[in-house]
Amino acid sequence: MSLLVTAFDGIAFGCLLFVLAVGLTMIFGLLDVLNLAHGALYMAGGYLAFLVIGEVPTSLAVFIGVALLAVVAGLVLGGGLSVAIRPLTRRGHLDQALLTMGLAILLSEFLLQVADRGFHSLAAPRGLDGSIAGSYPAYRVAVIVAGLAIAGATFWIFERTRAGALVRAAVDDPEMLAASGVNVRRIRLSVVLAGCALATLAGVLGGPLLNLRAGLDTEVLVLALIVIVVGGLASIRGAALGALLIGQVQTLGVALVPELAAYLLFAVMAAVLLWRPAGLFGRAT
Amino acid sequence: MRESVMRGGDARMSRLTRRLAFAAALVLLAAMPYMLDAYRLDLLAGGLAYGLMAASLAFLVGHGGLPSLGHAAFLGVGAYAAGLTAKHVTPNVALQLLVAIAAGVLFALLTGWFAVRTRGFFFLMFTLAIGEIAVQAATRSTRVTGGDNGLADIPPTGLDVVTFYWWALAVVAVGFGVLVLLRDGPLGRSIAGARENEARMAALGYHVTGVRLAAVVIAGAVCAAGGALVEQKDTFVAPTHLEIGVSVLLLIMVLLGGRQTLIGPLIAGVGLIVLRSVTSTALGELWLLVEGALFVICVYLLPNGLLGRRRAQAA
Amino acid sequence: MLRLHELTMRFGALNAVDGVSLSVGEGERRALIGPNGAGKSTLFAMIAGALRPSGGTIEFDGQDVTGLPEHRRARRGIARTFQHSSLFAGLSCAENVALAVRARRGLGMRAWLGSGRNMDIKREVTGYLDLMELSEERPAGALSHGEARRLEVAMALAQQPRLLLLDEPAAGMSSAESARFAELIQNLDTTLLIVEHDLDVVFAVASHVTVLASGKVIADGSPAEIKASAEVERVYLGTAKEIWC
Numbered sequence: 128m129s130l131l132v133t134a135f136d137g138i139a140f141g142c143l144l145f146v147l148a149v150g151l152t153m154i155f156g157l158l159d160v161l162n163l164a165h166g167a168l169y170m171a172g173g174y175l176a177f178l179v180i181g182e183v184p185t186s187l188a189v190f191i192g193v194a195l196l197a198v199v200a201g202l203v204l205g206g207g208l209s210v211a212i213r214p215l216t217r218r219g220h221l222d223q224a225l226l227t228m229g230l231a232i233l234l235s236e237f238l239l240q241v242a243d244r245g246f247h248s249l250a251a252p253r254g255l256d257g258s259i260a261g262s263y264p265a266y267r268v269a270v271i272v273a274g275l276a277i278a279g280a281t282f283w284i285f286e287r288t289r290a291g292a293l294v295r296a297a298v299d300d301p302e303m304l305a306a307s308g309v310n311v312r313r314i315r316l317s318v319v320l321a322g323c324a325l326a327t328l329a330g331v332l333g334g335p336l337l338n339l340r341a342g343l344d345t346e347v348l349v350l351a352l353i354v355i356v357v358g359g360l361a362s363i364r365g366a367a368l369g370a371l372l373i374g375q376v377q378t379l380g381v382a383l384v385p386e387l388a389a390y391l392l393f394a395v396m397a398a399v400l401l402w403r404p405a406g407l408f409g410r411a412t
Numbered sequence: 413m414r415e416s417v418m419r420g421g422d423a424r425m426s427r428l429t430r431r432l433a434f435a436a437a438l439v440l441l442a443a444m445p446y447m448l449d450a451y452r453l454d455l456l457a458g459g460l461a462y463g464l465m466a467a468s469l470a471f472l473v474g475h476g477g478l479p480s481l482g483h484a485a486f487l488g489v490g491a492y493a494a495g496l497t498a499k500h501v502t503p504n505v506a507l508q509l510l511v512a513i514a515a516g517v518l519f520a521l522l523t524g525w526f527a528v529r530t531r532g533f534f535f536l537m538f539t540l541a542i543g544e545i546a547v548q549a550a551t552r553s554t555r556v557t558g559g560d561n562g563l564a565d566i567p568p569t570g571l572d573v574v575t576f577y578w579w580a581l582a583v584v585a586v587g588f589g590v591l592v593l594l595r596d597g598p599l600g601r602s603i604a605g606a607r608e609n610e611a612r613m614a615a616l617g618y619h620v621t622g623v624r625l626a627a628v629v630i631a632g633a634v635c636a637a638g639g640a641l642v643e644q645k646d647t648f649v650a651p652t653h654l655e656i657g658v659s660v661l662l663l664i665m666v667l668l669g670g671r672q673t674l675i676g677p678l679i680a681g682v683g684l685i686v687l688r689s690v691t692s693t694a695l696g697e698l699w700l701l702v703e704g705a706l707f708v709i710c711v712y713l714l715p716n717g718l719l720g721r722r723r724a725q726a727a
Numbered sequence: 728m729l730r731l732h733e734l735t736m737r738f739g740a741l742n743a744v745d746g747v748s749l750s751v752g753e754g755e756r757r758a759l760i761g762p763n764g765a766g767k768s769t770l771f772a773m774i775a776g777a778l779r780p781s782g783g784t785i786e787f788d789g790q791d792v793t794g795l796p797e798h799r800r801a802r803r804g805i806a807r808t809f810q811h812s813s814l815f816a817g818l819s820c821a822e823n824v825a826l827a828v829r830a831r832r833g834l835g836m837r838a839w840l841g842s843g844r845n846m847d848i849k850r851e852v853t854g855y856l857d858l859m860e861l862s863e864e865r866p867a868g869a870l871s872h873g874e875a876r877r878l879e880v881a882m883a884l885a886q887q888p889r890l891l892l893l894d895e896p897a898a899g900m901s902s903a904e905s906a907r908f909a910e911l912i913q914n915l916d917t918t919l920l921i922v923e924h925d926l927d928v929v930f931a932v933a934s935h936v937t938v939l940a941s942g943k944v945i946a947d948g949s950p951a952e953i954k955a956s957a958e959v960e961r962v963y964l965g966t967a968k969e970i971w972c
Contacts, residue, residue: 161533163540214712221479224536225663226711228481232660232704240701345656349544352537360533389548396541397526400534598829598837605826608815615775615809616886617801617830626836 132263133382134375139267141374142274143336146329147347148354148366149281150322156298156361157318160212161224165326166348167231167238168204172197172330173339174238177247190252190331197327204234205323209316235344244341249334266335273332277325278367285363294318298361350377353392357399359406368407441581445574453573455689456682457580458645463681464584465638466665467674468631471591473663474671475600476627477607478528481536482543483662486632488550488654489519490639495563495649496556505569505579509640516636517629524628528621543659550651562650569644580641584678587634591674594630603627657700660707667710728753728918729774729890734783736769736942743769745942746783751890751935756912756919758933758950760926766942767922768810771894774920775807776800787890801830806888810895810922812875816868820861820878824852827885855881858911872899880908884915893921897928906931930954 151165176193185193211230215223250256251266259265285291296304297314305311337343354373358365376395381388399406441460445453469483493515494508502508523542530538550557558564571579594600605613606623613620643649652658665684669676688699695702729751736744744766751757759767772778774785776797784793792800815823828851829835834844856863859877861870867878880896893912897905909931912919923929929936929950936953938946946959953959 155533161536220533221536222711222714224533225479226708228660229704229707229711232657232707233701236697236700236704240697244697342655345544349541353541356534356537356541386553389545389552392548393523393542393545396538400526400530400538594838597839598834601822601826601829602835604818604822605815608817609813611777612809612813612815612882613826614777614797615801615807615813616827616882617798618826618835619796619798622836 130379130382133378135263136267137375137378138371139270139274139374140336140378141371142271142278143329143333144347144350144354144374145274145367145370146277146325146332148351148358148370149278149363150325151351152355152358152361152363152366153294153318154322155355157294157315158212159220159223160227161220162208162322163224163228163348164208164231164234165322165351166344166346167234168201168323168326169330169333169347170235170238170339170344171200171204172327173249173334173337173343174242174330175200175327176249176331176334177339178242180249182247182250184250184253184256187252187254194328194331197331198324201324201327202320204327205320206316208323209319231344231348235341239341242339247339248337249331249339251335270332270336281363290317350392353396355406356396357406359403359408362406362408365406365408438581438585442578445577450573453577454645455686457577458642459682459685460580460584461638461641461645462662462665462685463678464587464641465635466662466669466677466681467588467591468634468638469662470666470669470671470674470677471595471634472627472631473666474673475595475607476603476624476631478624478627479536479539480527480631480659481540481656481663482546482659483539483631483635484654484656484658485523485543485546486516486519486635487639487642487658487662488546488649488651489515489632490636491643491649491653492550492557492563493636494640495566495643495647498566498569498644498647499563503567503570505571505644508644509583509637512636512640512643513633516633516639519636520629520632521625524625524632528624528628540656543654543656546654547651547656550654557651560651562648562652563643564648566643566647566649568647576645580645583637583641587637588674588678591630591634595674599623599626657703661703664703664707664710667707667714728755728788729920730786731770731774732784732786734770734773734785735781736766736773736778737781742942744773744780747939747942747944748783749937749944749947751918751920754916754918756921756932756934758929758936759920759922759939760924760929760936760953761939764941765939767939768894770939771807771892771920771922775805775892801886804887804889805892806883806886806890807892808879808883808894808896810898812872812879814867814870814875814878814882817866819864819866820856820870820881821849821852821863823867823878824855824881824885825849827882828852828855831886851885855885858884873901873904876900888917890918890920891915893919893923895922895924897923897925900925902927 147165147169151162154160154162175197179193179196180189208227208230212223212226215226251264255266255269257265259268285295293304293309293314297311301311337347350373354369355366357372358367358369372395373392376391377388380391384391444456448456465483465487469480472478472480472483490512494512497508497511527535527538527542551560553559569576602613602618602623603626605618606620610620613623642653661684665681666677668684669678669680671677692699731747731749734744734747735742747766747770759770761767769778773780776792776795776799780793784791786792787800787803787805792803815826825848826835828848832848834840853863859881861874861878861881867875870878876896876899880893883891883893897908900908905925905928909928912921912932919932921929921932933950936948936950937944938953938959946953946956948956
């Protein structure tokens with residue numbers, strides 16, 4: 128029974144990871160930029176909420192308001208990011224990745240200076256701070272619901288709308304799309320903005336689950352990276368599957384073999400890379 | 413074979429001049445105990461250790477074309493291996509060093525075996541993940557490593573500051589010399605070949621994965637030696653020693669010193685460690701902000717980019 | 728020496744190479760011709776080991792090498808040049824050739840060599856560079872097209888292969904250059920498999936010609952027979968004119 132609860136925790140964690148990883152994988156697919164600042168963006172969302180509402184429970188409305196504020200912050204930071212990497216476009220993708228790494232350090236250190244280096248956690252909003260079905264925390268169910276809603280919306284946008292079709296086309300063949308008169312730059316910018324906004328949103332969502340602290344940015348970044356290594360770059364389906372898998376490894380794995388938990392992640396990643404070097408849903412290049 | 417085309421900075425001087433300069437620098441460094449007080453000497457020993465690790469990263473990134481974001485993991489492996497040996501086996505610093513190098517080689521084989529099968533972004537991500545997993549492993553294996561609190565109660569080396577400085581200088585000089593000799597030897601040339609053109613290397617009969625793995629093992633072993641020095645200097649090691657920030661610090665040294673050379677990153681390493689210490693009272697925790705800013709500036713200002721090598725010049 | 732049996736390579740629905748069987752004897756100089764897209768380069772890549780065939784077998788020296796990785800085949804004595812020059816752009820010409828020489832001598836993974844052996848290698852490298860009229864110090868990335876083609880060949884020769892695969896070595900050479908080049912190849916005493924569009928080079932060099940079209944062998948014979956063949960005229964020499972004129 129307790130394992131079942133842990134597995135459910137894993138789903139909640141997986142949903143959180145998906146919200147983070149889907150932006151990372153799409154930015155990569157569209158711009159060929161590996162955004163190593165994604166973890167710092169997550170952290171920015173969390174710390175923003177902490178600075179605004181502190182560690183006390185608030186009403187659901189305030190919590191949602193803070194989440195929307197984080198989305199706005201994500202859009203602004205995403206805009207800054209795309210401006211910052213533009214001069215390096217000709218320089219090669221690895222340099223861009225390294226630049227985002229530097230920006231990540233700046234952003235996360237800035238946050239730690241503004242707040243402090245201690246441990247903090249957001250409280251679940253009132254109404255979701257209890258438990259349901261006897262003992263399961265209601266907030267985790269809410270994270271699962273939110274995660275599924277975001278996943279559903281992402282799939283719907285990509286598969287059903289014209290905007291999504293344009294983004295898919297831009298991933299497959301940007302030259303062709305540009306030749307047919309579409310402003311590919313604008314599509315790219317929208318994807319960066321959306322991806323960064325999702326990351327900061329994930330930071331607020333995850334606030335009550337993961338402690339805010341120094342090093343959080345790398346920790347979630349690495350988890351998101353492993354998610355997309357496992358799922359395959361530039362694949363939303365892969366990000367979803369990878370997130371659920373890594374969510375389980377991080378919860379069920381820790382519960383079952385606490386001593387080996389750290390190596391488990393490595394083992395999963397190594398196994399996938401050996402078995403399918405481009406990830407489960409990746410396209411071989 | 414003369415390498416004037418490739419080696420840029422290093423090769424503007426002839427081989428003889430370079431050897432003389434190296435010997436002169438070594439003599440000057442060996443005489444430091446007569447010029448510096450104990451505090452500064454200790455600082456310099458630490459700087460040299462980081463310089464050696466930066467040079468090993470330059471070997472991997474610049475010479476091997478393998479951009480690792482998790483090099484501090486090797487520092488950690490070397491430091492923990494040396495510390496555990498000191499605690500449980502022997503106070504002999506040389507034996508501790510050998511154990512650390514062996515651990516570095518082992519860790520390089522284990523992780524590198526997978527890492528060198530990846531390319532580009534995957535290599536970047538994989539090494540970053542290895543670095544973070546190493547931190548997690550050091551934090552969680554509380555019984556062996558002492559967890560977050562670090563490996564405490566390591567018996568002191570028994571060397572006074574001056575003797576330890578000479579020991580550290582000897583290790584760094586030998587480690588650096590080995591890196592240079594290996595770079596210029598047949599294996600080093602093969603590593604450069606694998607960086608330039610994998611398909612051709614395979615067609616010539618090279619096992620490219622093996623060549624790339626050799627680069628990781630060499631860099632890992634030398635870095636682990638530097639890690640052992642870091643532990644021996646302070647008789648302390650904690651998970652913070654191998655955090656991503658340290659990998660980034662090593663990368664900054666490489667970028668500042670110039671990834672085409674090995675000596676540049678070594679000098680930048682010593683300089684940066686000294687600078688960090690000198691400004692620590694003024695800056696405190698702000699140092700990390702400075703580090704991030706330095707990193708960003710380095711990436712912007714580098715003409716060829718981290719992997720640009722000398723293509724622009726060659727073409 | 729080389730025997731291909733029903734060798735096939737499928738890319739999706741396309742059969743780039745479709746059941747090719749042929750054998751090349753010791754010391755033979757075999758030319759492979761055919762229109763663009765006939766599957767010649769794909770066939771080469773499979774023989775060298777860069778591509779795994781979808782079906783069929785490759786025998787070298789009486790041994791099945793179909794599953795052998797590329798570098799192991801190179802060590803058994805198969806060398807190739809690339810259709811599009813594939814050099815070590817950042818390294819000097821001398822170093823490009825030296826990598827080939829050291830690989831052949833099994834010294835590529837040595838940490839260190841004595842100066843005696845280094846001099847040996849250097850002498851050998853200079854020999855190949857002189858043969859191809861290349862200077863030592865220039866980086867391969869700075870070579871002209873013709874020089875890059877010659878460096879390609881110099882590296883393959885430095886491997887002292889038992890079977891040499893030349894993929895359009897004369898592409899982009901002037902007619903004077905390619906004539907000199909043909910002469911050079913005629914003096915080699917290695918088994919040769921050459922893909923070439925320049926039919927002057929082909930008929931000057933080859934002792935035997937195989938014609939490939941749409942992944943299949945459509946003709947096979949001495950240069951004289953191929954020249955005379957109406958079928959070849961139709962599918963290859965005819966289309967060749969359309970393509971080039």
